[in-house]
Amino acid sequence: MNELRITQPDDWHLHLRDEDALKAVLPYTARQCGRAIIMPNLTPPVTTLEAASGYRERILAALPEGSDFEPLMTLYLTDHTGADEVEKAWQSGIVHAVKLYPAGATTNSASGVTNIRHCDAALSAMEALGMPLLVHGEVTAPGVDIFDREAVFIEEVMEPLLERHPNLRVVFEHITTVDAVAFVERAPANIGATITAHHLLFNRNHMLVGGVRPHYFCLPILKRETHRAALLKAATSGSPKFFLGTDSAPHRRQDKEAASGCAGAFTAPAAIELYATAFDQAGALDKLEGFASHFGADFYGLPRNSRTLTLRRESWRMPETLAYAGDDCIVPLMAGESIPWKLVQD
Ligand SMILES: NC(=O)N[C@@H](CC(=O)O)C(=O)O
Numbered sequence: 001m002n003e004l005r006i007t008q009p010d011d012w013h014l015h016l017r018d019e020d021a022l023k024a025v026l027p028y029t030a031r032q033c034g035r036a037i038i039m040p041n042l043t044p045p046v047t048t049l050e051a052a053s054g055y056r057e058r059i060l061a062a063l064p065e066g067s068d069f070e071p072l073m074t075l076y077l078t079d080h081t082g083a084d085e086v087e088k089a090w091q092s093g094i095v096h097a098v099k100l101y102p103a104g105a106t107t108n109s110a111s112g113v114t115n116i117r118h119c120d121a122a123l124s125a126m127e128a129l130g131m132p133l134l135v136h137g138e139v140t141a142p143g144v145d146i147f148d149r150e151a152v153f154i155e156e157v158m159e160p161l162l163e164r165h166p167n168l169r170v171v172f173e174h175i176t177t178v179d180a181v182a183f184v185e186r187a188p189a190n191i192g193a194t195i196t197a198h199h200l201l202f203n204r205n206h207m208l209v210g211g212v213r214p215h216y217f218c219l220p221i222l223k224r225e226t227h228r229a230a231l232l233k234a235a236t237s238g239s240p241k242f243f244l245g246t247d248s249a250p251h252r253r254q255d256k257e258a259a260s261g262c263a264g265a266f267t268a269p270a271a272i273e274l275y276a277t278a279f280d281q282a283g284a285l286d287k288l289e290g291f292a293s294h295f296g297a298d299f300y301g302l303p304r305n306s307r308t309l310t311l312r313r314e315s316w317r318m319p320e321t322l323a324y325a326g327d328d329c330i331v332p333l334m335a336g337e338s339i340p341w342k343l344v345q346d
């Protein structure tokens with residue numbers, strides 16, 4: 001297959017940042033996706049409907065002319081998020097989910113949840129409303145090895161949470177392990193998961209062998225090959241529980257190439273092309289459309305996009321750097337490397 005026409009995808013996990021950085025990165029997603037779930041980990045985080053509405057307006061104002069890309073907003077869950085705020089946000093129609101960051105787990109998670117038990121009122125409200133909880137699923141206890149943090153989270157947090165709230169709709173975000181795949185597969189239909197393109201394409205060797213490659217450093221961290229293989233199998237299985245979420249997470253070049261580099265891979269410039277590359281490697285291009293364009297919308301109860309998008313087997317080179325806020329630049333994932341699939345602009 002050398003050309004592939006699919007329903008326009010959506011990105012169910014995206015970091016757009018704010019201000020000039022937002023203006024720099026938004027066009028990459030807007031040219032590919034109809035919609036995206038916008039992560040709320042700004043500084044300060046987006047914890048209220050008012051903050052989400054303001055952020056949404058800034059995103060809409062930053063869109064390229066003529067774009068009808070739709071940002072789907074989220075609230076950042078804290079120990080103090082009330083049921084009233086959650087209800088108001090849901091009823092507004094602009095907020096589609098609430099995001100759980102365990103405090104200290106990842107970028108801008110300092111105001112995150114210290115103990116999920118503190119959130120029972122908000123979670124009960126969400127369960128009643130049918131409002132999804134999006135989960136960064138890693139424990140943060142210093143004694144837990146960074147490669148085990150997702151698997152331990154399933155046992156210590158996710159399973160007890162679902163026992164207390166069996167009808168809560170949950171998206172296990174950016175899953176990275178065979179353990180998470182197995183958990184989602186055996187869970188009921190109210191549990192889904194997003195998978196990034198980088199976790200489908202790369203394992204920890206890509207990050208660590210022959211030198212530390214900071215642009216491959218993201219959280220949850222890349223795992224060993226057996227985990228990548230399990231993720232690829234899940235993504236290409238045709239199961240509607242697994243869908244596209246890039247977790248494209250831009251950081252300035254100097255913040256990544258540093259003694260204490262930030263976590264996050266910037267994949268938005270080639271998001272659908274990277275997924276096509278992974279599905280192609282698995283001989284499963286026929287499964288790309290469901291994963292990229294159908295299952296996420298179905299999970300969120302939104303209509304599938306009516307436009308289509310065409311991909312061609314044609315190699316192109318990702319630039320070494322791209323413009324970011326002010327004079328800063330950003331290094332996209334696969335900078336300077338060739339990508340075998342290309343988005344054809346209609
Ligand atoms: N994935 C990452 O490594 N980083 C994300 C945060 C997140 O999604 O955990 C970011 O905001 O930079």
Ligand SMILES: [Zn+2]
Binds near residue numbers: 136173220
């Ligand atoms: Zn995360």
Ligand SMILES: [Zn+2]
Binds near residue numbers: 013015247249
């Ligand atoms: Zn993320």
